[in-house]
Amino acid sequence: MQIKDMTTEELQNLIRNTVDEILDEYFGDPDEGNKVKESFKQSLLERRQKRLEGRPTIPASEVYKRYGIDH
Numbered sequence: 001m002q003i004k005d006m007t008t009e010e011l012q013n014l015i016r017n018t019v020d021e022i023l024d025e026y027f028g029d030p031d032e033g034n035k036v037k038e039s040f041k042q043s044l045l046e047r048r049q050k051r052l053e054g055r056p057t058i059p060a061s062e063v064y065k066r067y068g069i070d071h
Contacts, residue, residue, distance in 0.1 A: 003011065064071050
């Protein structure tokens with residue numbers, strides 16, 4: 001397929017993927033080779049599960065209020 005035959009979305013995806021590849025080649029992954037602690041992994045999996053279950057979250061306005069953040 002030639003660029004002239006691409007939809008806007010296809011072109012955007014091509015550009016996005018190309019930029020991602022170039023950045024990966026240039027910078028690499030600074031965490032590559034590091035191990036993740038099992039406790040941290042479990043914490044992330046629990047958070048993910050809560051989101052999937054649709055459990056209620058704290059509204060941003062409440063977080064701002066709790067921590068004294070002006071927004």
